[in-house]
Amino acid sequence: MYADRRARLRDRCAAAGSPAALVSRPANVRYLAGGSPPGAVLLVGAGDDVLLCPRAPTGDPADGRPDESLRTAVLPASGGDPAVAAVDVARKAGADALAVEEHHLTVARHRAMGSVAPRLRLADLGGAVEQLRIVKDEDEITCLRIAAEIADQALGELLESILVGRTERHLALELERRLVDHGADGAAFPTSVATGPNAGLAAHRPTDRRVEEGDFLSVCLGANYRGYRCEIGRTFVIGTTPADWQIELYDLVFAAQRAGREALSPGTEFREVDRAARQLLDAAGHGGALAPRLGHGVGLEIDEDPQLAPASMGKLDACVPVTVEPGVHLPGRGGVRIDDTLVVRQEADGGPELLTITTKELLAL
Amino acid sequence: MYADRRARLRDRCAAAGSPAALVSRPANVRYLAGGSPPGAVLLVGAGDDVLLCPRAPTGDPADGRPDESLRTAVLPASGGDPAVAAVDVARKAGADALAVEEHHLTVARHRAMGSVAPRLRLADLGGAVEQLRIVKDEDEITCLRIAAEIADQALGELLESILVGRTERHLALELERRLVDHGADGAAFPTSVATGPNAGLAAHRPTDRRVEEGDFLSVCLGANYRGYRCEIGRTFVIGTTPADWQIELYDLVFAAQRAGREALSPGTEFREVDRAARQLLDAAGHGGALAPRLGHGVGLEIDEDPQLAPASMGKLDACVPVTVEPGVHLPGRGGVRIDDTLVVRQEADGGPELLTITTKELLAL
Numbered sequence: 001m002y003a004d005r006r007a008r009l010r011d012r013c014a015a016a017g018s019p020a021a022l023v024s025r026p027a028n029v030r031y032l033a034g035g036s037p038p039g040a041v042l043l044v045g046a047g048d049d050v051l052l053c054p055r056a057p058t059g060d061p062a063d064g065r066p067d068e069s070l071r072t073a074v075l076p077a078s079g080g081d082p083a084v085a086a087v088d089v090a091r092k093a094g095a096d097a098l099a100v101e102e103h104h105l106t107v108a109r110h111r112a113m114g115s116v117a118p119r120l121r122l123a124d125l126g127g128a129v130e131q132l133r134i135v136k137d138e139d140e141i142t143c144l145r146i147a148a149e150i151a152d153q154a155l156g157e158l159l160e161s162i163l164v165g166r167t168e169r170h171l172a173l174e175l176e177r178r179l180v181d182h183g184a185d186g187a188a189f190p191t192s193v194a195t196g197p198n199a200g201l202a203a204h205r206p207t208d209r210r211v212e213e214g215d216f217l218s219v220c221l222g223a224n225y226r227g228y229r230c231e232i233g234r235t236f237v238i239g240t241t242p243a244d245w246q247i248e249l250y251d252l253v254f255a256a257q258r259a260g261r262e263a264l265s266p267g268t269e270f271r272e273v274d275r276a277a278r279q280l281l282d283a284a285g286h287g288g289a290l291a292p293r294l295g296h297g298v299g300l301e302i303d304e305d306p307q308l309a310p311a312s313m314g315k316l317d318a319c320v321p322v323t324v325e326p327g328v329h330l331p332g333r334g335g336v337r338i339d340d341t342l343v344v345r346q347e348a349d350g351g352p353e354l355l356t357i358t359t360k361e362l363l364a365l
Numbered sequence: 366m367y368a369d370r371r372a373r374l375r376d377r378c379a380a381a382g383s384p385a386a387l388v389s390r391p392a393n394v395r396y397l398a399g400g401s402p403p404g405a406v407l408l409v410g411a412g413d414d415v416l417l418c419p420r421a422p423t424g425d426p427a428d429g430r431p432d433e434s435l436r437t438a439v440l441p442a443s444g445g446d447p448a449v450a451a452v453d454v455a456r457k458a459g460a461d462a463l464a465v466e467e468h469h470l471t472v473a474r475h476r477a478m479g480s481v482a483p484r485l486r487l488a489d490l491g492g493a494v495e496q497l498r499i500v501k502d503e504d505e506i507t508c509l510r511i512a513a514e515i516a517d518q519a520l521g522e523l524l525e526s527i528l529v530g531r532t533e534r535h536l537a538l539e540l541e542r543r544l545v546d547h548g549a550d551g552a553a554f555p556t557s558v559a560t561g562p563n564a565g566l567a568a569h570r571p572t573d574r575r576v577e578e579g580d581f582l583s584v585c586l587g588a589n590y591r592g593y594r595c596e597i598g599r600t601f602v603i604g605t606t607p608a609d610w611q612i613e614l615y616d617l618v619f620a621a622q623r624a625g626r627e628a629l630s631p632g633t634e635f636r637e638v639d640r641a642a643r644q645l646l647d648a649a650g651h652g653g654a655l656a657p658r659l660g661h662g663v664g665l666e667i668d669e670d671p672q673l674a675p676a677s678m679g680k681l682d683a684c685v686p687v688t689v690e691p692g693v694h695l696p697g698r699g700g701v702r703i704d705d706t707l708v709v710r711q712e713a714d715g716g717p718e719l720l721t722i723t724t725k726e727l728l729a730l
Contacts, residue, residue: 060570077657078676102472107465108489109470124473169545177538205425290440 001139002067004036008132011212012044018099018123020046022086025104027300028129030227043086047093052082062185064227084112091117099125127305134297134305135319141343143228144298144321146340147188148355150223150311151232154178155358163365164213164238167207168193171219179223188222188229189302199235200327200335202291213239216334217365218327222302222341229302231323232356233339237364240351245333250362252335253328256280257360260294260308260324264344264352270312277308286328294325298341320344321355366504367399370577373497375410383464383488385411387451390469392665393494395592400429412458424657427550427606429592449477456482464490469674492670499662499670500684506708508593509663509686512553513706513720515588516597519543520723528730529578529603533558533571536584544588553587553594554667564600565692565700567656578604581611581699583692584728587706596688597721598704602729610698615727618701620691621645623727625659625673625689629709629717635677642691643675651693660688663706685709685724687722 009032013021021028029051030036032044037057043050050071057066057074066072075085083105090098100110102124114122136144154175162227163171172191179187194204199216211217220233237246259279274294281290293309298321306314308322316322318331323345327337338360343353374397378386388394388407394416395401397409402422407443408415415436422431422439423500431437440450448470455463465475479487487586496626501509519540524603528536537556544552559569576582585598598616600610639659645653658674671679673687681687687709692702703725 057568058569061572062570102476103474105472107467107470107472107475109468111467170542173538173542173545177535177542180534180538201423205427207426 001137003069004196005132006032006044006049009129012128013045013099013125016099016123018097018125020044020090020093020095020097021099021125022083022101023125023129024083024101025129028101028133030064030300031080031129031133033066033070035066037063037066039043039082041082041086042114043089046090046095050086050089051358052086052089054079054082061226080091081109081112083109084116087117087120087190091120095120095121099123101125101129103127103281130305133299135317136299136321136343137319140228140299141319141321143226144230144341144343145355147223147225147228147230148232148357150179150182150184151221151226151230152356152358153182155219155221155232155234158219159236159363159365163211163217165210167210168195168198168206168210171211172206175219175221178221179221182223183213184223184225185219185227186224187313188224188231192218192220192244194334195217195238199335200329200337202327202337211238212275214243214335218335218337220337227300229300230321230341230355231298231302231325231339232341232358233325233337233363234358235336235338237362240364242362242364247362249328249330249337252281252284253326254360254362256326257324257338257340260326261340261342261352261354264316264322264324264342266316266318266344266346268316269313270306270314270316271310273316273324274308274310274312277324281326281328289329290326295321295325316344318344318346318349366502367397368434370411370497370672371397371414373492377493378410378490381488383490385409385455385458385462386464386490386493386622387448387455387466388490388494389448389466390494393466393498395429395665396494398431398435400431402431404447406447406451408454410458411455411463411730415454417454419444419447419699424643426591436549438530446474446477448474448479452478452482452485456485458484462488464488464493466490466494468492490579491644495670497620498664500682501594501664501686501708502684505593505664505685506684508591509595509708511704512549512588512593512595513591513597513722515544515547515549515590516586516595517723518547519588519720520586520597520599524601524730525582528576528582530575531545532573533560533563533577534573536576537571540584540586544586547588549588549590550592551589551595553589557583557585559583560603562697562699565694565702567692567702576603579608581701583700583702585702585704592665593708594663594665595686595704595720596663596667596690596704597723598702599691599723599725600701600703600727602727605729607727607729612727614693614695615701617646617649618691618703619725619727621691622689622703622705625691626705626707626717626719629681629687629689629707631681631683631709631711633681635671635673635681636675636678638681638689639673639677642689646691646693654694656692660690662687681709683709683711683714
C-alpha cells in the first residue's frame with residue numbers, strides 16, 4: 001500500500017520533470033512511509049526510496065510504523081539535518097533535479113540543502129502529496145470511524161456527569177483523559193469547551209469560567225487513532241428548560257448544518273456545500289459574523305484539503321472525509337456550533353456517511 | 366519593557382544594515398510585543414512598530430497581552446498572509462531592506478513576500494531575537510520560578526497517590542491536570558512518564574504499560590506560566606527496597622547531575638558544564654549511550670539557547686535559566702534521569718538558583 005502511494009508520487013514527479021522528490025512534511029512522510037519518526041524525511045525516485053531518520057526509530061506507536069519494505073537510514077548522532085543528507089544521497093544516485101516541499105521547508109534549510117549540491121536543481125513539489133491524501137482508502141476510513149467512535153464515547157460519558165460549577169479547563173482535560181481511556185493515541189487537537197458567553201466561539205481555548213444554570217455549553221473534541229483525526233462539536237443547554245432565544249438559535253444552526261450535510265455528494269462543488277448552509281444563516285441576519293468556511297477535510301491532519309468555503313475551487317469526490325461545522329456566536333450571550341465528520345459517498349452507497357453519531361437534539365443537561 | 370526590547374532589536378538591525386525587521390517566530394513575537402495572537406507578525410523599524418494580526422486578538426491569556434503602546438493592525442477576513450501585508454507596509458514606509466527570520470519562514474512564504482515588493486531587499490535576521498532572549502530579566506525569572514513551583518506541587522501530589530497498577534498514560538494525564546489545577550496555563554511540553562524498561566529514556570512518550578513493584582519510574586514534566594516554561598525530571602523506585610543495581614545507577618546519575626549543577630557559573634563555557642557531568646558517566650562506562658547534550662536554556666520555549674553540549678561554543682551569563690538533565694538507560698532494564706531547572710547567578714549572589722526543589726533523594730514509593 002505504501003509502495004503504491006510512493007509509485008503514484010513518482011509518476012506525478014516524473015510527469016513534472018523531477019523524477020526525484022524529497023518529502024519533509026511529517027503527515028506526508030507518514031502517508032508515504034507508514035511512519036514518521038521525529039525529524040525523518042523521505043527520498044523517493046533517486047535509487048531505492050529511503051527514509052532518513054535523525055536517530056533510531058523508537059517504535060513509538062504515535063509515530064506509526066515505517067513500511068518494512070522501505071529502506072531506513074539512521075544518521076550518525078552528529079549527522080545534522082536529514083534533508084541535507086538526502087540531497088547528498090540524491091546527488092550520488094545521479095539525480096539532476098529534486099522536487100522539495102517549499103511550503104514546508106524554511107528558507108535557511110532550503111539554502112543548506114542547495115549548498116551541498118550546487119549542481120542539483122531544487123524544484124518545488126508543491127502540494128502534490130497533500131493532493132494524493134484527499135481521497136481516502138477504506139483502511140484510512142476505518143481509522144477515522146474508530147476515532148469518531150472514541151470521541152462519541154468520551155462525549156457521551158461527559159454528558160452523564162454533573163457539569164454545573166465545573167470549569168471549562170477541567171471539562172476539557174476530562175474529555176482528553178476519556179479519549180485516551182477509550183483507546184485514542186491522544187486528542188486530535190486541543191479540546192474546546194466553551195460556556196455561557198463563550199459558547200459557540202470557534203476554537204475557543206478553555207478558561208477558568210464555570211458552567212452555570214442557563215448557559216449554552218459548546219464542546220468540540222476529536223480523537224487521534226493511528227494518526228487519523230476526526231472532529232465532533234455539540235452544543236447543549238444547562239438547566240431544565242432552554243430559553244426561547246436559545247431554541248431559536250439552535251434550530252437555525254441545526255438547519256444550516258443539515259443543509260450542509262445533505263449537500264455532500266460526489267461532484268458537488270466545495271463552495272456549493274458552504275453556500276447551502278451559509279445562505280440560511282445569512283437570511284437570518286447572521287451573515288456578517290460567520291466563519292470564513294463551513295468545513296474542511298480531515299485525515300492524518302485535523303485540517304486538510306478540501307476547504308468548504310465561498311471561494312474554494314473544486315468538486316467533492318467519493319471517499320473524502322470532511323467536517324460540516326456551522327456556528328453562530330452572539331457577543332455577550334453565547335451561541336451554537338454543531339460539527340460532524342462525514343465521508344462523502346455515492347447516492348447508491350447510501351449518501352454521506354456520518355461518522356460522529358452523538359445526537360444533535362438540543363439536550364438540556 | 367517591550368518597547369526597550371524592540372529598541373535593542375532595531376539597534377542591532379541598524380548596525381547590520383537593515384533598519385527594518387519582520388519577526389514571525391511566535392515566541393519572538395511574544396517577547397517583543399507582549400503577546401502573539403495566532404499568526405501575528407511584528408514589523409519593527411519601518412515607521413511605527415506594528416503588530417499585524419490575521420484576525421482580532423481574542424484576549425486569550427495563553428497568547429499573552431500585546432503591549433498597549435504598540436500599534437496593532439487587524440487584517441480583513443480575506444487579508445491573506447500578515448507577513449506579505451507587512452512587506453507592503455515596509456515598502457510604503459520607504460524601507461529599502463527588510464531583515465526576516467529565514468530559519469522560520471518557509472520558502473513559499475518568503476517567495477510570496479518577495480513578489481509583492483521586488484525592489485525591497487529581503488535580508489536575514491538570523492537568530493537575533495533568540496540571542497536577545499537568552500539572558501532573562503527578573504520578571505521573566507519570576508514567571509519561571511512560579512512555573513517551577515507549580516510543577517513541584519503537581520509532582521508532589523502524584524507521589525502521595527497509589528502508583529502500582531496505573532498506566533504511564535494515565536499518570537501523565539493526571540500530572541497535566543494537576544499542573545492546570547495549580548495555576549499553569551498548560552503543560553510546558555508533553556509530560557513523560559516511563560516505567561520499568563522505559564524508565565530513563567529521554568522524552569519517552571507514555572504507553573499503556575502499568576507500574577509494577579520493583580520498577581524504576583521516571584517522570585519529566587513542566588508548567589507553562591504566562592508563556593514561560595520550566596522542566597523537572599525525577600526517578601523513583603516502586604516498592605519497599607531498591608535493588609543494589611538501582612541504588613548504584615541512581616547514585617551515579619545523581620553525582621553527574623550535581624557536578625553539572627555545580628559547574629553553572631557566569632563565564633563558564635557551555636561545553637565545560639556538559640563535560641563536568643559527562644566525564645563521570647563516561648568513566649563508569651556509560652559514555653556510548655549518553656544523550657548528545659546535558660541541558661539547554663528555557664524561557665518562552667522549552668528548548669532555547671544555550672546548548673550545554675560538547676561542541677557548543679560560548680560562555681554562560683548570569684540570569685540565564687538552563688536545565689541540567691543527565692540520564693542513563695540500560696536496554697531491557699530501565700534507567701535514571703534527573704532534571705532540574707536552574708538560573709545561573711554570580712557566586713556573590715549565592716551561586717546557581719535551583720527553581721525545581723522536589724527532593725532528589727532516591728524515594729521508594
